[in-house]
Amino acid sequence: MTLRIGNASGFYGDRFDALREMLTGGELDVLTGDYLAELTMLILGRDRMKDPAAGYARTFLRQLEEGLGLAHERGVKIVTNAGGLNPAGLADAVRQLADRLGIPVRVAHVEGDDLLARHPGALAAHAYLGGFGIARCLREGADVVVTGRVTDAALVTGPAAAHFGWTPDDHDRLAGAVAAGHILECGTQATGGNYAFFHKRDRAHDLRRPGFPLAELHADGSCVITKHPGTGGFVDVGTVTAQLLYETGGARYAGPDVTARLDTVRLTQDGPDRVRVEGVTGEAPPPTLKVGLNRFGGFRNEVVFVLTGLDIEAKAALVREQMADAFAKSPPAEVRWDLVRTDRPDADTEETASALLRLVVRDQDQTSVGRALSGAAIELALASYPGFHVVAPPGKGAPYGVFEAAYVPQDAVEHLAVLHDGRRVAVPAAPDTLVLDEVPEPALPEPSPPDAATRRAPLGLVAGARSGDKGGNANIGVWVETDEAWRWLAHTLTVERLRELLPETAGLRVVRHVLPNLRALNFVVEGILGAGVAAQHRFDPQAKALGEWLRSRHLDIPEVLL
Structure with missing residues (x-):
């Protein structure tokens, strides 16, 4: 039996109409939405500081205004990590929306990822959970499952485990679902978006609006990556390869459910816009869970000076010396200069005759990067290099965040499935684990002939x-x-x-x-x-x-x- 899982969001801010397009464009069993990235968690953390009831991706709720009824009519389950820092809050908001629209849906959520209490001073601290909390919610009859920080692939491993009855020791099957989830997670990057060889496609493969991807999963963990008929973009071995490599490291792609061996993945073209993914080997997951920590790093400001025409290096040297004098009394903790030579000789437009000199400053004290920078830069307007101007005046200095990873034992996190009827069910940690080790470099092919032209x-x-x-x-x-x-x-x-x-x-x-x-x-x-x-x-x-x-x-x- 095939399970058709589609994706309608690769990040917070992705195409708004994608959820409706995926629900109306063809057959689906499950529709996922990935809204969380390292930066998104920081943004949601700031939202929650202003309003404790916030902390989730509000865009998802607006998409459900027109999508929830469609999903109910077509029997499509919805699984999303749009809950961010407040999955319970989003689950309640979805229930309120369903009641207002008169749509009878059962909403569950997954929690336990929030470890902020263990990391004082952080804006957000969240463990990356696996898919078995999602699976439990679906097995108990949920129509919509909302999570906080789970791995991106968990949005696929969870529904697959629920549908096929997989258990935590089904490593190869889970690894196949991880590969599928990783391919789907960034949306249209699997269907021609951001693709290195985009210019080689013919006009029949319209890249102006690529369709979102879906995976036809099978009980053995293999799948076919495709998209709805008639949608833009294309799916081939190249687009799938590119997405498999995206934001990964070595041959072992570790997660809380399983470690997938990327060096075992086999890809074959299975017809137009169809790529078969098979042969993925799985190993027990590592004994620890990754925790993403977002902290306040300080304040940051920048100004970009425009240098036009002749003597670019001398102009840059002059303004750097002048700014150093201005900073002498109270220098920012970090000062960085970059000269970007966008200019060319004898240019026929002023813009192409100009280079950009970028100054970035950072400090824990907003004053050091705000008024100090603004005043020093603007006071040079009539007293520096010929042709002085800036791309935009510097502002007051903005706060910036710092991301770092920590690790905790799997069994130190209380992974909970909160079912549609309110029951709270503990999801056990992986029963078997394996400490990650580097995979020895495989044998290389014979080199090209040394005398080749x-x-x-x-x-x-x-x-x-x-x-x-x-x-x-x-x-x-x-x-x-x-x-x-x-x-x-x-x-x-x-x-x-x-x-x-x-x-x-x-x-x-x-x-x-x-x-x-x-x-x-x-x-x-x-x-x-x-x-x-x-x-x-x-x-x-x-x-x-x-x-x-x-x-x-x-x-x-x-x-x-x-």
């Missing part, structure tokens, strides 16, 4: 990439489409070569993981994002474009691949 060209002509963030680390997944290209990539793109191509990784620990089944390499760059996305350590604070920077770098590529 090469041409200097961008890596992206032969390789796709997708990158993302995990706390202060970034990952870059790189894959190729043919065995011949894999022979070359596996031996060429070493850690040393990556450091040469991306000099910003200098001094940082970089770990390479080899995934031959996917013809892919996954690099984890530790610490490149500082204290995480909310700290905005880099101008690309979530490393979304790090992979595209890598693809743009030139190296010697065998002509046969080009």
Whole structure:
């Protein structure tokens, strides 16, 4: 029996109409919505500080205004982590909405992830729970299940375990569902969104509005990734590979239910817009649960100076010296300058003749990054380099957050399924666990012939990439489409070569993981994002474009691949 699970949200702020589109576009058994990211938990934490009854994704409630009746008519279960920091509050709000609309639905929720009491001083502290709380709610008859912080894949493992009767020791089956959940979790990234080779698709694959993905799951844990007929975008081995690599590390993809071995995943094209995912091996989960901690980091401000025409370096040096003098009495704790050379010689527009000099300051004292910066920068308006102006005047300084991960024993967290009838049922921790260990690097294919003719060209002509963030680390997944290209990539793109191509990784620990089944390499760059996305350590604070920077770098590529 096939279980059809779709996704209608990849983040808080995703396409509003997606929930209705998924309910009306084709057959579904379960519709999920992923609203939580590291940054989202910080945003919801701030909401809760202003209003203790807040802390959940209000967008989801507005989507249900028109979607709840459709789901009830079609018999589609809804499972979402939109509960955020207050799943009980959202569950009550859904019940009130259902009563107002006259729709008889049974609403349950999952709680126990909130560990704020154990971490004083944090804005939010939440353990990543697994899917068996969701499964218990569904087995007891819930139509809508609301959770707080669960793993993204739990939105799929929970319904799958409930439907197929899986138990915690069904590791291979659960691992298959984890793979499916990870592919679905970011919505249209599996159907052509943010895809490295987007420009190679023909007009028939309209990327203006990609459809959201769904998985046809089977009892053995295998699945087919597809989308509703007639929707935009496309599903192929490449789009699925890219999403499998997104925000992952090594061959072991650990979660509270199971550790999925990404090095065992097999992908095959199963027809137009259909990719079969099978062969996923599972291992017992680790004995600990990850806890995401969001803390107040301090205050941050920035100003971007525009430098136009000649003498860019000298202009930058002058304003840096002037600002250093202004900060001399009370310097901010952190001062960072970046000169971005967007200018070009003999430019035919003023904008393309200009470079950007970005100043970012941080401090625990808002005054040091607010009035001090604003006054110092604006007072230079008539007293600095020729052509002085800024992109926007600096503000008062805004608070920023810091994300960090902690770990607690699985049995130290009270995972609870709060059923539609009010019963509170404890969900036991995984009975078997396994401490994570690095997977030895697998054997590489035979290298390309050493005497093959090469041409200097961008890596992206032969390789796709997708990158993302995990706390202060970034990952870059790189894959190729043919065995011949894999022979070359596996031996060429070493850690040393990556450091040469991306000099910003200098001094940082970089770990390479080899995934031959996917013809892919996954690099984890530790610490490149500082204290995480909310700290905005880099101008690309979530490393979304790090992979595209890598693809743009030139190296010697065998002509046969080009």
